[in-house]
Amino acid sequence: MRKLTYFVACSIDGFIGDPKGDASSAYGYVMGEYLEYMRTEYPETLPAQAWPALGIEPGTPSRRFDTVVQGLNSYKVGLDVGVTSPYSHLREYVATRSLTESPDPNVELIADDLVGRVRELKAEVSGLDIWLCGGSTLAGALVDEVDELIIKTYPQVYGAGMPMFGTDFTVREFTLGPVRTFDNGVVVRTYTRKR
Numbered sequence: 001m002r003k004l005t006y007f008v009a010c011s012i013d014g015f016i017g018d019p020k021g022d023a024s025s026a027y028g029y030v031m032g033e034y035l036e037y038m039r040t041e042y043p044e045t046l047p048a049q050a051w052p053a054l055g056i057e058p059g060t061p062s063r064r065f066d067t068v069v070q071g072l073n074s075y076k077v078g079l080d081v082g083v084t085s086p087y088s089h090l091r092e093y094v095a096t097r098s099l100t101e102s103p104d105p106n107v108e109l110i111a112d113d114l115v116g117r118v119r120e121l122k123a124e125v126s127g128l129d130i131w132l133c134g135g136s137t138l139a140g141a142l143v144d145e146v147d148e149l150i151i152k153t154y155p156q157v158y159g160a161g162m163p164m165f166g167t168d169f170t171v172r173e174f175t176l177g178p179v180r181t182f183d184n185g186v187v188v189r190t191y192t193r194k195r
């Protein structure tokens with residue numbers, strides 16, 4: 001089975017954005033050594049529309065993921081500014097019960113049996129994994145399907161905000177894997193789910 005990986009940015013106190021989910025206060029950290037790491041290790045997680053400005057060549061192969069799953073609210077962040085396929089270099093899935101027609105041929109909507117659909121994607125044979133992009137509600141719905149966490153922590157404390165997982169209280173155990181630190185204070189930790 002390939003992995004469902006929640007690859008997500010958060011504050012030191014574990015919030016993925018302000019109370020409405022806006023994560024733009026952390027954008028200033030996407031620079032220098034850390035930006036180079038993102039460009040080379042995870043280019044497919046950077047929106048296609050930003051590739052030219054980031055110096056990523058068209059056709060750059062994906063390193064870790066060939067599929068992305070996001071919730072409607074996360075997808076809407078791009079859609080509201082006219083971006084219908086933010087990760088056109090990946091297979092894109094958007095979970096939604098309210099949107100009934102996909103705005104883009106590359107985007108497939110998932111309305112029913114989200115967990116079952118994600119399990120089908122995990123069962124596909126591929127050398128690359130599935131990126132759970134977020135947001136909080138979708139990650140909460142899929143928390144028990146998450147096999148790996150890659151948490152990009154920015155050196156900021158929010159005090160309040162949108163949690164990484166919008167779900168109930170249950171202790172779920174993970175094993176710490178590689179940790180990368182960057183000169184601007186960003187820390188990227190990888191954890192594997194204990195099964």
Ligand SMILES: NC(=O)c1ccc[n+]([C@@H]2O[C@H](COP(=O)([O-])OP(=O)(O)OC[C@H]3O[C@@H](n4cnc5c(N)ncnc54)[C@H](OP(=O)(O)O)[C@@H]3O)[C@@H](O)[C@H]2O)c1
Pocket residue numbers: 007008009010016017020021022023070071072073074075077095096097098099110111112114133134135136137138139141162166
């Ligand atoms: N820091 C980061 O790395 C990061 C990453 C991603 C997103 N974000 C932020 O997260 C925020 C959005 O998070 P959010 O929690 O508000 O929303 P979300 O998880 O992106 O989307 C929630 C929507 O997904 C659909 N959905 C959820 N569970 C479903 C299920 N079981 N079956 C079918 N559809 C389902 C529903 O759409 P319907 O209402 O249509 O049914 C629901 O309203 C954004 O502001 C974004 O900026 C941050």
